[in-house]
Amino acid sequence: MAENLRRLVSNESLRTLQEKLDSWLREYNTNSCDQNLNYCLELIEQVAKVQGQLFGILTTAAQEGGHNDGVETIKSRLLPWLEASFTAASMGKPVDSKVPSLQDTFDRERYKDSGPRDRDMQQLDSDLNSTRNQLNKVQDELKSLQAQEEARHKSSDRRSSDSRRSEARSSERRSEQRSSSKRSSDQRNSDAKSDYEKQIRNLKDEIAVLSAEKSTLQGRSSRSRSPSPDPCSRSHSRSRSRSRSGSPSAIMKIRTPSPNRSKLSSVARKAALLSRFSDAYSQARLDAQCLLRRCIDKAETVQRIIYIATVEAFHVAKMAFRHFKIRVRKSLTPSYVGSNDFENAVSDYIICHLDLYDAQSSVNDVIRAMNINPKISFPPEVDFCLLSDFIREICCIAFAMQALEPPLDIAFGADGEVFNDYKYRRSYDSDFTAPLVLYHVWPALMENDCVIMKGEAVTRRGAFISRSRSPSPIRCGLPRF
Known part of the structure; x- marks a missing residue:
């Protein structure tokens, strides 16, 4: 840790930071927008480098203290500052230097009465009541939907009786369709039969080819113990x-x-x-x-x-x-x-x-x-x-x-x-x-x-x-x- 601190002290980043700020202040009104932005970004990068070195020293110092030493210091000093920095950065406000320490926050939390707990209980009661009201509304809607479903069943019964009458009228039309479908099914059966016969012929040809391959491989296995057959058979198409x-x-x-x-x-x-x-x-x-x-x-x-x-x-x-x-x-x-x-x-x-x-x-x-x-x-x-x-x-x-x-x-x-x-x-x-x-x-x-x-x-x-x-x-x- 002492070596890191010595390198930080010997580094001239902090000295040049003030010089760059003074130079920027003198030239701010004469610079263009891009030049001012470049100045600002250079300063941010330099501050970030210094901050990274300080965080490294902080980590080393905390490790030297063991598991328990330094915990209260980090809680009381570092965490409130980080919280204030992230809150201010997200809201676009500057960091307040008068942010209370986390120790003060812990003290306030320690001496708080049971007021928040009571408020939580009241909030839970209100949520429970609202949930019960919603459940009652859902039950009412379910009853109304059941009534609508019963009415729909009654209307469907009427429509089914009407459909029976219409089916009696269309019986002759269906008989004609059955005859036409029978003729088409006969035609399909003949086409399917011809297709199946072609497939059977193809399968027989394949069986003959595979049988020839088998006999060839058996003849080779008697002369050689190689298990790999010839990949390219000259007898095929x-x-x-x-x-x-x-x-x-x-x-x-x-x-x-x-x-x-x-x-x-x-x-x-x-x-x-x-x-x-x-x-x-x-x-x-x-x-x-x-x-x-x-x-x-x-x-x-x-x-x-x-x-x-x-x-x-x-x-x-x-x-x-x-x-x-x-x-x-x-x-x-x-x-x-x-x-x-x-x-x-x-x-x-x-x-x-x-x-x-x-x-x-x-x-x-x-x-x-x-x-x-x-x-x-x-x-x-x-x-x-x-x-x-x-x-x-x-x-x-x-x-x-x-x-x-x-x-x-x-x-x-x-x-x-x-x-x-x-x-x-x-x-x-x-x-x-x-x-x-x-x-x-x-x-x-x-x-x-x-x-x-x-x-x-x-x-x-x-x-x-x-x-x-x-x-x-x-x-x-x-x-x-």
Whole structure:
């Protein structure tokens, strides 16, 4: 402490402070505003430096006194000065040099009578009375609301009787709608059957490819003990070799999960994916609509294209996740022979290496599927590559959702189905009395049989009775790869 005090005494800051004040006083009237401000700030900085040294000496002196010595001095001298300084600084007033010490304040508090306590009790009593009055008012409002609810129930009973009469009048109309919905359901069943047959053929092809890979790997394992298969199979097509080149078998030396990703819980990953799916609906979908509206004037066609792109992206991403999981299981099998944690290891590896997903290959598959979809009718000069960014985002979201436990998926939706208020909300331009869905705008997100996020659909009355649609011959003539 003595050394700090000696440095402060030997410092000429205090001597030059008075000289600067005198010089500023002489030149104040001749200086500009900026010059006076600079003078003032220099003096403040110099005073702050001196004050910082004094506070350092104060701290050292207080530490030399131990735990108890000097406490009363700090309370009686330092704390009242700090309180007065902060109060004056916040109110824009100069610091009063006649501020009473904290010792005087303690003395006054010591000899105070029980007046503040009585005032506090009175304040509490008044608050209690006001709270009781508010409670009585709330109870009165509750009674009035109950009376209104009873009156509303009575009026709803009258309306229900009127609705029964109206239902009797509209029975013939409903029978016509049932017949039209039956015809549309038959058409949907035939379309779904053809789609399922195509999926079965694709799965059979994949099974054949995987069986060939298995036989090749078994032949190699008899000659070598290396557990890593060849990442690039020459017997595959170019698209499949491109998607399989990043398979986990090519990087089996790096099986240690990333610590940051492995710490993410399933709940956190699910919340992040739900947020991304909501952002895709609120922002990415609208951006894609703006791109399509430059070429297509009809809003219904634009919304149909985006919905079909979303559905196809989920389908392609689920297939890609299935193949990726098969490759991971094959690659990790030699390292976990006889282990009970094999499934956990596969799940952890997939979660930590979601970036190995070949999103561009899935985007190409989605665009090919959209080109041959008969429900999309549009000018031939429109290219679905405009939606590549949107499709890539949906594919990545869908692929990551398959790694959750349980996985998330979208609900099946078909034109002409009965509107389900549990899964969808009606679009703003819908007929809110129509029972059938004209077309879907956005799919509903499901977890098993529970709806996580509602979709959006357009409903109009009588749309499927007079509707006639012919698919585009240019797009329908393209083969599906």
